[in-house]
Amino acid sequence: MSTWKRLGQCFVLIKLQLLVSYSQTEDMLCSRIGDPEVPQLSRDGDIMLAGFFYFHKLVFNYNCLLFSEQSLNFREFQFAQAMLFAIEEINNSTELLPGVSLGYHVYDTCGSVTRSIKIALALINGNENTSSLSDESCIRPVQMQAIVGESSSSPSTAVATVIGPLHIPLISHFATCACLSDKSKFPSFLRVIPSDYYQSRALAHLVKHFGWTWVGAIRTNDDYGNNGMATFTEAAQQLGICLEYYVAFFRTDPKEKLQKIIDTIKASTSTVIVAFLSPRDMEVLIYELSLQSITGIQWVGSEAWIFDSEIAALNTNHVLDGAIGLSIPKAHINNFREFMLDVKTLNSSNNNLFTEFWEALFSCKFKQSQSEIIQEECTGQEDVTGVENKEVYFNENGDPPAKYEIINWQPRENGSVDFVTVGVYDASLPADNQLKFPIKSLVWTHNSTQVVSKFCSETCRPGTQKVLQKGKPVCCYDCISCAEGEISNITDSVTCMKCPLEFWSNERRDACVVKEAEYLKFEEIMGALLTAVSLFGTFLTAAVAFIFFRYRNTPLVRANNSELSFLLLFSLTLCFLCSLTFIGRPSEWSCMLRHTAFGITFVLCISCVLGKTMVVLMAFKATLPGKNIMKWFGPTQQRLSVLGLTFIQVIICILWLTISPPFPSNNFKEFKDKIILECSLGSAVGFWSVLGYIGFLAVLCFIFAFLARKLPDNFNEAKFITFSMLIFCAVWITFIPAYVSSPGKFSVAVEIFAILASSFGLLICIFIPKCYIMLVNPEKNTKKNVMGK
Incomplete structure (x- = not known):
């Protein structure tokens, strides 16, 4: 049967007993129910103190609450002795309470909250050993001016709640519950032990x-x-x-x-x-x-x-x-040891509690019945001394x-x-x-x-963070690796820190390292390959120029406007070389140079091609009767046209560089773990104006070459120019989407490829067939074969 059920039965019995008692004594003003509480130790005095200690353990019985006087609690006995010692010291002092004696009643509560309350109520209401009380006895002052105890928090809480409204002090030596510091609930509770x-x-x-x-x-x-x-x-x-x-x-x-x-x-x-x-x-x-x-x-x-x-x-x-x-x-109190040792039965007024203490301490008996197991007899002379079992202040709560x-x-x-x-x-x-x-x-x-x-969980190493396990204490967690770009450099980190923009996390995620700078390098395969192709184009252009110079007096070279041809070869050389400015670490000068050099050299190249196309077309028109157009397309006019068309591109580039020039920048968007070193365009209008002007001249050149493609000569240069312009336009039309969609250094590679492809297209389509005739079939390099029909 559970404790609560037993207590319930007890309270029912108490209630019944109350009803019976009330019916029997309804003519009395006050009556006592049950036996009075008898103190274990007592002494009369002018001011009476009560002591609550549990000398014995509480035992439950099915009928009600019974108390077993077995297994004496030596520590509680020592507490009681300390109380008695303090009272003796006060009574013997001429300074503390002169003319006033302190008395005491010490009760055994057996560790029971119920019994503690019962004793407290008995002390408040009166504890006479009579069956009926007078009217005056019900309203008289309480017998005890203060209570010392309890040794536990729960009984102290209960007793303090009962006696608090009456402002009877309860002074505890061992009740430590912090709840008792609340003076609004326990106004008369005090203690000499920390909370x-x-x-x-x-x-x-x-x-x-x-x-x-x-x-x-x-x-x-x-x-x-x-x-x-x-x-x-x-x-x-x-x-x-x-x-x-x-x-x-x-x-x-x-x-x-x-x-x-x-x-x-x-x-x-x-x-x-x-x-x-x-x-x-x-x-x-x-x-x-x-x-x-x-x-x-x-x-x-x-x-x-x-x-x-x-x-x-x-x-x-x-x-x-x-x-x-x-x-x-532990504290040293003068004479307390001697007081504690002076507990011999003969010196303790024959009190049963001291007798029990002596017998329990030395495992002996003073009086033995025949039914008991024979034990050593107590003499009362056993040696107790051989037995082994701050500035003071109180805060605002009395602690x-x-x-x-x-x-x-x-x-x-x-x-x-x-x-x-x-x-x-x-x-x-x-x-x-x-x-x-x-x-x-x-x-x-x-x-x-x-x-x-x-x-609950092992320590999370650096590079990981703690993630709490659902429904478990905070010490139960999983170690999750930090995400890319985040690190933790301490053990048991609860969060991962993001690396600065220029840094990235290492493989262990425990340190931030500088991001790899990515740009088109000369030493890498793609950079080296593009450099080799650029240099090869430059060497090939120089070889063609050498061949044309060697055969400059032959009909084939003279018939194709040798001056524009050499100028075109020179511009192609610059085109091949300008691609090298796109390779290597971007700098302020390289960013401005690469785009402007590319724009100007290509315009120079297209201007030369356009001049050659116009010369071929106008030469045919000049053979018609009444036409004298060639006077407008002589060498001087050709030079001026090339210079003028190129100068327009120079003006565009100057405006671009003046207003918002290209500049080196770090691109953090394309790759998380890399920095793309690139040349920002500055003014996008300037960049597309340069490209647009080149495209305009290329389209114009293509149109004129297309019109002159069927002119009657064996080496019609307009045919080759048409092919070269087709290649040029196809390359640059393809370049635009490829350039926009390519990330990082690949966009630079696409631009270089477009420059080299268009340059090779012009070189191969315009000059290689002529070089073939001059070197392989020199018999065709005659005026008759050149003029044809």
Whole structure:
């Protein structure tokens, strides 16, 4: 049967009892239900204080709540002794409360919230051992002026809620829940122990200090555990610590729930567990872990259990060996040791609590019945001394300063445990100096020298970024390689950085490298091939010029306007050479030179061809009767026409260079990982004006040559000019779309190809047939053969 069901039955019984009592005593103004609460320790005084401690564990029974006076809690007994010592010191002082004595009633709450509330209400309403009370007794002042306790947060919260409206102080020595600092809810609560607000953060820093970023967490399902673990979780997330699991239980939970937690621990990959548990809940957990021999876990504990000798006594299977956690610093109080040691039964007013303490401490009995197992008899003279079990201020919430000792469980050879102080955490110091470890000899689980915490995911190397796995903690992630052009140069990077525009990521994506500069180089295959073709064209043009010069007096050369022929050969040479300006790294001068040289030399070339075509056409017209046209196409006119047509292109180029000249630029758009070094056109109008003028002259030349293609001579030059112009126009018409669509250096190669192809077209179509006659068939190089019909 669950705890809640048992409590429900209890409350039903209480309700029934209330109804019966009310019906029997309806004529009385006030009546007591049940027995009065009897203190474990008491002393009269002018001002009475109540002490709430749980000397014994609470046991549940199907009928109702019963309390078993077994397994005396030595730490709680020491707490009570400290209270009595403080009262004795005050009563013996002539300065603190002169003429006023303090008395006390110390009660055993057995760790039960219900019992704590019941005792508190009894102290408020009156605790006389009578069946009926007078009217005056119901409105009289409370018996206790203050309550010292509880040792846990949940009972303290409950009691503080009950007595808060009456402004009765509740002073706790061990309730650490940060919720109790809220003065709007708990106006009369005070404590002499730091709030868990600081402890939770201290635990998070402790875990982070050892590099444990993948941990499990277990808490007590009460105010202490829930509030403390919530603060720890928040601080842990800020420090980059991830919780693989986050479970809670209470000591009265069904065994099945506790087994689920055990199974979670078994199935987990983390080797570190942060336990924000009360001592009694830790006892339940450690008992189950010992039964199932679950070891090898590094425990990180809160102050509630890390310094508890009773829990250490349960560590028989070394489950908690190497545990580390926080403890309230020990302080030296004058005469307190002597007071603690003076607990002999004969000097304690024959109080049953001291008798029980003595018997539990020395495993003996003062009085033994025949039915009991015979034990060693207590003499009362046993030696207690041989038994081993800050400026002070308060903040605005009534909390003392937060300072903790760091305790490490170091097992002895005989199986017991030493609580060794290995460090300190002081929240009043600067953030980077709060955690100190003066002692380096720490012991971890399995007596290892270090604890290697496992991870949900491996560290992401540089060049990758962390991508969180859906539905899992932030420490569970996938390592995804950075995209092209992005890098991460640190481990566990959450984002990838984009490289600057001039840089690109390397293959490992962990560094930005300068992008490769791409342009048409002389040393690469395509550049070398185009250079060779250009030089070959130049050499071939020079050879043709040499042949024409050698045979300059022959009829074939003289009949074809030798002056324009040599000028055309010269311009073709320049055309072949200007293609070289397109190869190599673009510079300010090369960008201006390549386009203007190309435009002017080609216009010079086309002007010469156009002059030759006009001469052929006009020569035929001049043979007609009454025609004297050749006087307008003499050598002078030919020179002027070529010069004039070329000068127009020069003017266009000058305007282009003056207004918006070509310039070297970096193209980042064509390729992501390369920089295209190219010549920007500057003024696109200037560029297309140059090309347009060349095209206009080429079309005009083609028309005139076409008209003169059937003139009656054996070596009609107009035929060859027509072919050359067809090639020229075809090349440049094809050039435009190819130039626009080609990326990077390929657009430059297309332009060079167009220059070379059109130049070779003119050279081959106009001059090679003549060279063939002059070199191979010299018998045809006569006036008769040249004139034909």
